[in-house]
Amino acid sequence: MEVLLEEPEVSTRPHRGLTKKECTQHLMPIQDALYVVSGKWKLPIIIALRERNTRFSELQRAVTGITARVLSKELKDLEQNEFVVRKVYPTTPVTIEYELTAYSETLDAVIIALHDWGLQHRERILKRTERE
Amino acid sequence: MEVLLEEPEVSTRPHRGLTKKECTQHLMPIQDALYVVSGKWKLPIIIALRERNTRFSELQRAVTGITARVLSKELKDLEQNEFVVRKVYPTTPVTIEYELTAYSETLDAVIIALHDWGLQHRERILKRTERE
DNA sequence: TATACTGCTATCCTTTTGGATACGGAGTGA
DNA sequence: TCACTCCGTATCCAAAAGGATAGCAGTATA
Numbered sequence: 001m002e003v004l005l006e007e008p009e010v011s012t013r014p015h016r017g018l019t020k021k022e023c024t025q026h027l028m029p030i031q032d033a034l035y036v037v038s039g040k041w042k043l044p045i046i047i048a049l050r051e052r053n054t055r056f057s058e059l060q061r062a063v064t065g066i067t068a069r070v071l072s073k074e075l076k077d078l079e080q081n082e083f084v085v086r087k088v089y090p091t092t093p094v095t096i097e098y099e100l101t102a103y104s105e106t107l108d109a110v111i112i113a114l115h116d117w118g119l120q121h122r123e124r125i126l127k128r129t130e131r132e
Numbered sequence: 133m134e135v136l137l138e139e140p141e142v143s144t145r146p147h148r149g150l151t152k153k154e155c156t157q158h159l160m161p162i163q164d165a166l167y168v169v170s171g172k173w174k175l176p177i178i179i180a181l182r183e184r185n186t187r188f189s190e191l192q193r194a195v196t197g198i199t200a201r202v203l204s205k206e207l208k209d210l211e212q213n214e215f216v217v218r219k220v221y222p223t224t225p226v227t228i229e230y231e232l233t234a235y236s237e238t239l240d241a242v243i244i245a246l247h248d249w250g251l252q253h254r255e256r257i258l259k260r261t262e263r264e
Numbered sequence: 265t266a267t268a269c270t271g272c273t274a275t276c277c278t279t280t281t282g283g284a285t286a287c288g289g290a291g292t293g294a
Numbered sequence: 295t296c297a298c299t300c301c302g303t304a305t306c307c308a309a310a311a312g313g314a315t316a317g318c319a320g321t322a323t324a
Binding site: 225 | 281282283284285290291292
Binding site for chain 1: 158159160161162163164165166168169170175176179213214238239241242243244245246247248249250251252253254256
């Protein structure tokens with residue numbers, strides 16, 4: 001899993017005083033961010049973690065429908081992005097806890113923006129389908 | 133392509149005074165929003181459209197690497213979400229123009245949030261890889 | 265002794281997404 | 295007439311994402 005993406009190429013014309021280069025430079029961080037939150041399970045897992053579900057099997061129950069394979073992979077991704085720390089306690093048997101980091105909270109602005117937009121979009125679509 | 137998603141199920145515990153139901157209700161709009169901006173080409177196309185590339189072949193040149201098949205499909209999606217209108221002018225041969233709607237600008241807050249977060253994330257990762 | 269739970273990994277399979285290539289009719293220019 | 299552009303569609307394929315199932319070592323429980 002790559003964390004930084006390559007520069008995509010878009011367009012040739014300036015826009016609002018931005019050169020092509022500036023536009024595509026804007027695109028890269030956007031795609032980095034999207035990479036981090038998109039996919040079927042990333043946000044459900046983060047939400048489950050916020051609700052203090054910390055252990056693997058607990059998470060698997062909380063995020064209904066996810067398989068161990070996928071949960072394991074997603075947790076590794078979240079760890080790599082430093083949203084989660086994996087703590088191993090030498091009990092018998094070992095206890096493993098996944099905890100959200102302070103850094104994971106920086107995502108809040110993104111999540112809120114997505115949420116607000118999504119909410120009005122959903123309402124818009126429902127109204128539209130009513131009309132039809 | 134579905135526009136509204138099903139309610140996902142996550143977790144069982146309350147969090148910050150929110151019930152389970154409230155949490156998952158938050159998730160739905162987020163996933164609606166993600167649905168609209170994620171994928172390889174959606175944002176590059178929107179950016180190209182903002183730069184006044186309106187015609188099909190123009191878009192295909194502007195968004196380098198996209199094939200006609202995929203561009204065609206993405207434009208249909210964008211139309212369905214009411215980000216784009218397809219206008220047909222009865223010239224000979226017909227001229228077809230894709231134009232962004234005013235509604236497409238409501239995405240700006242989301243795009244900016246993604247951009248800002250992505251930018252600092254990228255810097256964070258670059259610093260981290262320097263240290264190693 | 266048998267069964268179950270924990271925290272996974274391995275293997276294989278399906279679905280989704282996107283890419284390659286070819287082709288289409290209609291028009292335009294040499 | 296030949297070649298080229300425009301705006302796509304159709305068919306087939308490859309890669310990525312995700313799902314199903316099985317298993318495993320260690321411990322606890324019945």
